[in-house]
Amino acid sequence: xxxxxxxxxxxxxxxxxxxxxxxxxxxxxxxxxxxxxxxxxxxxxxxxxxxxxxxxxxxxxxxxxxxxxxxxxxxxxxxxxxxxxxxxxxxxxxxxxxxxxxxxxxxxxxxxxxxxxxxxxxxxxxxxxxxxxxxxxxxxxxxxxxxxxxxxxxxxxxxxxxxxxxxxxxxxxxxxxxxxxxxxxxxxxxxxxxxxxxxxxxxxxxxxxxxxxxxxxxxxxxxxxxxxxxxxxxxxxxxxxxxxxxxxxxxxxxxxxx
Amino acid sequence: xxxxxxxxxxxxxxxxxxxxxxxxxxxxxxxxxxxxxxxxxxxxxxxxxxxxxxxxxxxxxxxxxxxxxxxxxxxxxxxxxxxxxxxxxxxxxxxxxxxxxxxxxxxxxxxxxxxxxxxxxxxxxxxxxxxxxxxxxxxxxxxxxxxxxxxxxxxxxxxxxxxxxxxxxxxxxxxxxxxxxxxxxxxxxxxxxxxxxxxxxxxxxxxxxxxxxxxxxxxxxxxxxxxxxxxxxxxxxxxxxxxxxxxxxxxxxxxxxxxxxxxxxxxxxxxxxxxxxxxxxxxxxxxxxxxxxxxxxxxxxxxxxxxxxxxxxxxxxxxxxxxxxxxxx
Numbered sequence: 001x002x003x004x005x006x007x008x009x010x011x012x013x014x015x016x017x018x019x020x021x022x023x024x025x026x027x028x029x030x031x032x033x034x035x036x037x038x039x040x041x042x043x044x045x046x047x048x049x050x051x052x053x054x055x056x057x058x059x060x061x062x063x064x065x066x067x068x069x070x071x072x073x074x075x076x077x078x079x080x081x082x083x084x085x086x087x088x089x090x091x092x093x094x095x096x097x098x099x100x101x102x103x104x105x106x107x108x109x110x111x112x113x114x115x116x117x118x119x120x121x122x123x124x125x126x127x128x129x130x131x132x133x134x135x136x137x138x139x140x141x142x143x144x145x146x147x148x149x150x151x152x153x154x155x156x157x158x159x160x161x162x163x164x165x166x167x168x169x170x171x172x173x174x175x176x177x178x179x180x181x182x183x184x185x186x187x188x189x190x191x192x193x194x195x196x197x198x199x200x201x202x203x204x205x206x207x208x209x210x211x212x213x214x215x216x217x218x219x220x221x222x223x224x225x226x227x228x229x230x231x232x233x234x235x236x237x238x239x240x241x242x243x244x245x246x247x248x249x250x251x252x253x254x255x256x257x258x
Numbered sequence: 259x260x261x262x263x264x265x266x267x268x269x270x271x272x273x274x275x276x277x278x279x280x281x282x283x284x285x286x287x288x289x290x291x292x293x294x295x296x297x298x299x300x301x302x303x304x305x306x307x308x309x310x311x312x313x314x315x316x317x318x319x320x321x322x323x324x325x326x327x328x329x330x331x332x333x334x335x336x337x338x339x340x341x342x343x344x345x346x347x348x349x350x351x352x353x354x355x356x357x358x359x360x361x362x363x364x365x366x367x368x369x370x371x372x373x374x375x376x377x378x379x380x381x382x383x384x385x386x387x388x389x390x391x392x393x394x395x396x397x398x399x400x401x402x403x404x405x406x407x408x409x410x411x412x413x414x415x416x417x418x419x420x421x422x423x424x425x426x427x428x429x430x431x432x433x434x435x436x437x438x439x440x441x442x443x444x445x446x447x448x449x450x451x452x453x454x455x456x457x458x459x460x461x462x463x464x465x466x467x468x469x470x471x472x473x474x475x476x477x478x479x480x481x482x483x484x485x486x487x488x489x490x491x492x493x494x495x496x497x498x499x500x501x502x503x504x505x506x507x508x509x510x511x512x513x514x515x516x517x518x519x520x521x522x523x524x525x526x527x528x529x530x531x532x533x534x535x536x537x538x539x540x541x542x543x544x545x546x547x548x549x550x551x552x553x554x555x556x557x558x559x560x561x562x563x564x565x566x567x568x569x570x571x572x573x574x575x576x577x578x579x580x581x582x583x584x585x586x587x
Contacts, residue, residue, distance in 0.1 A: 017269065125434075127331075127332040188309060188313045188547075191310070204499050222499050239305060239472055240304055240475070240476065241304055241306055
């Protein structure tokens with residue numbers, strides 16, 4: 001074989017290897033951003049970017065977790081295909097806005113029925129509406145949000161050993177501070193151990209957001225207080241879910257029984 | 259010349275080895291992730307119950323998990339739809355009749371249970387009960403006293419059909435809820451030839467049919483409604499939170515069960531999980547997060563024994579059809 005042939009083959013081999021290397025570095029494992037407005041607008045499947053919720057009692061909350069926004073969007077898209085005539089005029093518990101990357105927004109209101117972009121998509125409670133409500137309420141599970149709700153509640157009643165009383169201003173300030181410092185618990189082994197270690201009957205804090213609005217589920221929130229943890233339950237969660245937070249919310253010992 | 263050839267071949271070999279190695283490392287990473295057992299569950303019980311059982315099990319078994327919470331009837335629909343490509347390994351919760359439906363549709367597979375309480379499991383062990391619940395009428399005593407004073411409380415489903423309870427009643431919808439399905443079954447089992455009339459009047463009195471079994475209790479406890487029907491454990495959970503609710507137990511029990519689906523690869527893991535749920539550890543967790551009665555604590559459950567194993571599914575489909583016809587009128 002001639003030296004020129006060898007040189008040619010060598011050069012081709014090097015070029016081939018360099019080509020592979022270039023392909024490896026530039027194409028695979030890279031994120032490609034498709035940001036042409038035409039392409040985005042052409043698709044009904046634009047990416048959801050932000051979800052803002054307004055609960056009639058517990059205020060506004062923005063859902064920032066992208067996975068959660070995507071899950072809720074999927075549920076809303078399933079419901080969007082259903083039209084159900086006219087919804088009854090019941091008060092909405094949630095109002096919300098979902099924003100997409102291409103600039104469009106969807107609005108919805110959810111009570112016992114649900115409207116989406118002005119269309120009635122559920123005349124009565126369904127699996128989808130209760131799932132959505134539970135997901136929306138999940139967004140309010142943060143300690144800071146709970147502390148704010150506690151501060152805004154117009155009536156807070158403390159129940160213990162068959163007796164009840166309202167909290168003093170000083171107690172409320174103290175509980176609010178402790179709520180903001182609490183840590184959500186997701187390890188149920190830990191929850192179980194903490195519940196086992198609880199020596200006394202749990203005390204209950206019942207929050208009523210508006211004093212003049214009695215007999216309304218959406219107006220009520222329960223906090224069950226154990227020694228080292230507490231659980232929170234929104235009364236309008238149709239599944240009756242509770243979530244646990246670590247922290248000593250109320251004083252223990254003699255002071256606790258006053 | 260030969261040297262040149264060898265050099266060229268060496269370069270190509272080295273590059274090939276590098277590319278193949280790179281590729282294998284990626285595959286090994288994926289394989290490592292795949293060797294961690296992963297359980298997927300559909301949960302019809304409360305979310306806390308599903309999460310508590312799965313996280314506690316996976317903590318000790320070293321697995322990962324995910325679950326989706328669905329109402330019982332929705333769960334049956336989804337599993338049926340996914341029959342060719344099942345997506346969940348285990349079903350946690352839901353009344354036993356739903357698990358019986360899955361068995362009859364050939365969607366679940368038997369569990370090698372050594373539990374000896376025959377009345378709390380399928381005779382062929384396609385589903386196993388982990389807790390027992392009893393239906394009860396729930397009454398907001400504050401609203402009741404204001405409206406009816408010392409009048410006696412309703413004691414049966416037929417009592418709830420009285421005209422004075424018009425729009426005061428909240429019931430779970432049997433199209434979505436296993437609790438609703440149990441109530442519907444109780445009407446047809448308990449009232450014989452009068453069942454359809456009782457059902458018609460109950461539908462007429464009902465202000466709202468909820469998609470979940472728990473919801474009637476929260477409507478009644480808050481005072482948004484005066485009367486409801488669901489499982490007594492849910493009512494107990496809010497009574498302990500000082501809500502003014504009174505339970506009037508009915509003679510209808512149901513079993514909440516677990517089962518595993520056919521056609522999934524994690525059968526061993528699913529068996530181990532089901533064993534855990536029925537173990538002392540699993541039942542201790544249930545005692546903390548659920549208000550049903552764990553099956554290990556049941557000595558005798560005569561009312562359930564009459565039903566378990568019977569072919570109730572075909573009958574139930576007819577009951578549901580009649581419910582929907584009456585509701586549409």
